[in-house]
Amino acid sequence: xxxxxxxxxxxxxxxxxxxxxxxxxxxxxxxxxxxxxxxxxxxxxxxxxxxxxxxxxxxxxxxxxxxxxxxxxxxxxxxxxxxxxxxxxxxxxxxxxxxxxxxxxxxxxxxxxxxxxxxxxxxxxxxxxxxxxxxxxxxxx
Amino acid sequence: xxxxxxxxxxxxxxxxxxxxxxxxxxxxxxxxxxxxxxxxxxxxxxxxxxxxxxxxxxxxxxxxxxxxxxxxxxxxxxxxxxxxxxxxxxxxxxxxxxxxxxxxxxxxxxxxxxxxxxxxxxxxxxxxxxxxxxxxxxxxx
Numbered sequence: 001x002x003x004x005x006x007x008x009x010x011x012x013x014x015x016x017x018x019x020x021x022x023x024x025x026x027x028x029x030x031x032x033x034x035x036x037x038x039x040x041x042x043x044x045x046x047x048x049x050x051x052x053x054x055x056x057x058x059x060x061x062x063x064x065x066x067x068x069x070x071x072x073x074x075x076x077x078x079x080x081x082x083x084x085x086x087x088x089x090x091x092x093x094x095x096x097x098x099x100x101x102x103x104x105x106x107x108x109x110x111x112x113x114x115x116x117x118x119x120x121x122x123x124x125x126x127x128x129x130x131x132x133x134x135x136x137x138x139x140x141x
Numbered sequence: 142x143x144x145x146x147x148x149x150x151x152x153x154x155x156x157x158x159x160x161x162x163x164x165x166x167x168x169x170x171x172x173x174x175x176x177x178x179x180x181x182x183x184x185x186x187x188x189x190x191x192x193x194x195x196x197x198x199x200x201x202x203x204x205x206x207x208x209x210x211x212x213x214x215x216x217x218x219x220x221x222x223x224x225x226x227x228x229x230x231x232x233x234x235x236x237x238x239x240x241x242x243x244x245x246x247x248x249x250x251x252x253x254x255x256x257x258x259x260x261x262x263x264x265x266x267x268x269x270x271x272x273x274x275x276x277x278x279x280x281x282x
Contacts, residue, residue: 001144001224003250015244075249083142103156105269108216109144112260119253128246 007082009036009044011128014073017054017066018129024063051081070129076120148223150177150185152269155214158195158207159270165204192222211270217261 002008016030027045031038045064048054055067066073143149157171168186172179186205189195196208207214 001142001148001254003142007142011246015246019244103160103269104271105152105156108261108264108269112257113142115260116253116257119256120249123249128244128249130245 003079004083005040006044006047006084007079009034009041010048010078010082011075013041013044013048014053014066014078014125015128017064018070018125021066021070024057024061024065026063029063047082051078053078066125070125073125074121075123075125075128076117079120080117144220145224146181147185147188147225148220150175150182151189151219151223152216154182154185154189155194155207155219155266156269158205159211159266162207162211165198165202165206167204170204188223192219194219207266211266214266215262216264216266216269217258220261221258 003011012034013030016033017025027038027041031041045054045056049056049064049067052067053073054064056062056064144152153175154171157174158166168179168182172182186195186197190197190205190208193208194214195205197203197205
């Protein structure tokens with residue numbers, strides 16, 4: 001069980017911008033930092049921009065930065081927006097299963113998913129970056 | 142976010158055997174009931190057999206059946222055994238991330254996964270099949 005790479009990268013882009021909140025960051029830099037494709041990252045950044053999590057400053061010396069305070073970026077909300085498919089098993093979307101009428105699997109898995117999001121809704125990007133200041137300073141590139 | 146099809150099919154095979162606990166079931170029958178590949182299902186059945194969840198009766202008129210009472214098959218345990226990859230994001234297995242030292246994403250996602258399994262550990266196959274008897278009888282093929 002994994003989150004989609006789209007969610008994975010979205011969370012990591014936000015974390016990177018949070019760590020480097022004092023300056024503009026380029027997509028090329030994030031791609032290099034995480035060793036992931038710049039092309040894929042552009043789609044992620046575009047989506048995060050449309051969702052209001054980050055903003056782009058165009059032109060020379062431009063880049064991206066968070067558009068909200070880390071305290072206002074709820075991790076559960078980000079994952080809900082970036083996961084296109086929250087059907088844990090195939091039969092979530094299938095009403096034709098032969099044993100559907102006697103099977104509570106769907107509702108049990110749904111309950112487990114809700115428990116997961118209850119945890120994620122309890123954290124913001126600020127919690128993701130909640131680190132002693134000296135370690136934070138050492139890590140900023 | 143989805144469970145692997147291996148977990149998906151494993152849960153559904155167990156549910157099918159639970160619904161049809163009064164007789165032996167063939168792999169061909171399960172494959173047909175769920176419209177999934179018989180080949181893929183054979184691997185799933187083999188794995189569930191090795192894990193002690195089902196047993197095979199060989200020969201003419203043979204088939205598979207549960208090897209345990211549904212009350213003794215814990216859903217969380219099945220999923221833990223069938224999911225090969227419980228790393229929600231790529232960086233679960235990567236110690237080289239540039240912001241790893243300031244990023245609590247991994248531990249937050251891990252906590253959400255544990256919340257999910259806490260729910261799944263609270264249910265057995267008997268709960269999955271917990272249905273009024275008249276509906277159960279109507280559904281058995």
